[in-house]
Amino acid sequence: MPTSRSSSPADVARAGAAPAGASPAPLLVCDRLDKRFGATHAVRGVSLALAPGRTLTLMGENGAGKSTLMAMIAGDLRPDGGAVRIDRDARRETAVEVAVVHQELSLFGNLTVAENVCIGREPRRRSGRIDNRALRAQAEASLARVGVELEVDAPVERLSPAERQLVEIVRAVALDPALLILDEPTSSLEPSQVDLLFEATERLKAGGTSVVFVSHRLDEVFRFADEIAVMRGGELVASGPAGDFTRDSLVNAMVGRELEQLYPPRAVARAADERPLLALEGVGGHGVRDVTLAIRPGEIVGVAGLEGHGQHTVAELAAGVLRAQEGRVLVDGEAIRLRSPRDAIAAGIAFVPPDRRGAGLMLPLSIAENLTVAAEHRLHARRVLRRGRERRAIVPVAERLQLRFASLDQRVGELSGGNQQKVLFGRWLLLPHLRVLVLDDPTRGVDVGARAEIYGMLRELTQQGLGVLLVSTDMLELIGLADRIHVMYEGAVRGTVAGHDATQEDIMSIAAGASR
């Protein structure tokens, strides 16, 4: 296993050089980069080098410092120590040095797809006026270059998370940068869309562009990588050619220990006649129709589907975010109307939305406030906030989630992406009467170590009688956890497979419309 702890940049440059023959000068050199945020030492003396036309994938747990390192390379953040050099003389002229696809998307919802793709580079007529026809054409060409089909005049705020992520990728690729930074660009993409990204990066690489790719998905990491670097606690703990790593050695370097198994063992089968905690009977509305499913105590019921086929709507109907227009929702065998998330929470149904920034977290508030918001009435009898009691309740949850933070009073907005996701999830563990958890892509951007922890916790909760409705774009996650997987196609459940013997191919073929 290659470990080059705090090696000099020259060493790394040699290690990261291209294979046999002339080794070109590195395009990117980071020299002992250092960054602190108050008490948090986010990046500690990281040195690395990357040759032109190569992909470096950067791995590490949530909060390891990956996004911070990327921000310094992109020039968005000033390092406290060390330097970044990007040598673009080493290659042909490009429009820009560095283009970034940010972990948290940075598009403008008020502008259209075309306007976002061309932002700051709008083609102009001689009068200085933006040439809207040329703008659309340019955007269409950029989309086509990556193979994305979207209406260029649609406002970005109307797009799904996956579509937004694609637009962000298209914008970065269109810049034709010398260095392309992709910070978890695939977190809401489905496999075919990841393929598009892969092909786009291959084309860029052929033209001499280097790529730095951050991801928590192991299979992608090996697919994209020429070289791999691993960060832990702000330090670079391992780096080298991708071929030198195995899945196990990579995970080991990341979490600093062996991870025996990602998915916990399945629970013993429950009696099929047990009364469901939550049942949907012929539920429809908002683009889905006739959805029937039941979640019994101890079950994890999965919902799969390609983007746009209604799986997120099912989660939102079950959680009261959307009101059902047809059919019945039964809680403990009794039909109830879920008119709002509040109704659902009162009935013990909690929801973890996929868009943590938009719909989930209150970013300017503290970790503590975000964790306790759902259980406030229990923690604070007589409406007076009781700090001590609050702390005693939160600390175990934070520990259980392996939350990485400076203090519970820290603003949630300062946490790394994965840690934000954990806070969103942890909120419901404080709810005493929780019976059903509705999860929509709950482990987006969560590292393997924490993911194993969350999966373990889910299993533990279901063993205590909780029911889970799990909507996920990660099919392996569904297969690893769910007892049954309902596969959506065009707003309806097209087929159902048993979790223990499902394969990705089974699910994909149903999701693509094959009947079953």
Add this chain to the structure above:
Amino acid sequence: MSARSGPRRPAGLGATTRAGLKPAIFVTLVSVLAVVVAAIASAPFRSSTNVESLLFQMAPLLLVAAGQATVILIAGIDLSVGSMMSLATVLAASGSAFGNSAVAVVAVVLLVGAIGGLANGLGVLSGVNPLVMTLATMAVFRGVALLVLGQPGGSVPSGLLTPLTNVYGHVPLPFVVALVAIVLLWFATAETRWGRSLYATGADERHAASAGLPVRRTILTAYLVAGLFAALGGLALVARIYSGDPLVGDPFALDSITAALIGGIAVTGGRGSVLAVVPAVLLLSLTDNLLNLFGVFSYWQYVAKGVILIVTLWGYHAAGSPSGLLAMARSGWRARDARAARGTKA
């Protein structure tokens, strides 16, 4: 003949430009309807004196509201525009200090407007909240105006007053200037790179910066525009009062915000169209004008404006175009909107 003109494509306007005009259609319809009804029902309303007075009344608010709209588009606000207008009037009324030359007076007024606007912009860039910054400069500008001219009066150079009060047909010059200035400003905000940067900055400053847009320059110029348009608005006010008045502009600070919001510009920034202040100002001025004509006690005009503001914003909300304060209240439901509108893929 009509075969060729047909439904002409709106000269290749951008998609966001067109979307920004959408809320204006509603206000335009309402105000045009009000004009038609009033013209049929009331003879005094049709009179040429009333039309002139209505247009004279509209000009200052048009100008100042357009500048305000620009600042609101970058998610800022400018409370100092009212005092800036007052300052402009007292400067105009101190013409003797500038050798009674109209050109010199206009130049000084615009220069002061630009300096005031830049001061606001620099303050905001240095990290002071726009509300706080412009609250402070509002007091400063008012103080300066009072120092220049302690009470209403002074004398406006006739070389300035004569063209200002000139009327073509029944259309006063300040109104024409205001319309032309607004159309130009609208064009700059909607169809140029500067404008795009304005909308992007209003949507999210950090994203705009990371997309490489000149965020600081955009913010600075937005406040500069507000200062300049307030100064112009002050000159248009001189055409109505023939003198200087150190407090005359005060109500315009809030009226300009009201007009921008009625025009569908979201207080949260990045949404709406500067052009939409035209029908919004027409609607507000009509309310004043009609209530006056019908002899309604003038305090009711305030009540009427407040009701119009709430009703229009409620209308935008109901029409599903998020705007203004309601946008903030609704932002938690954005995910739902996005989902409902899924399938935009064409």
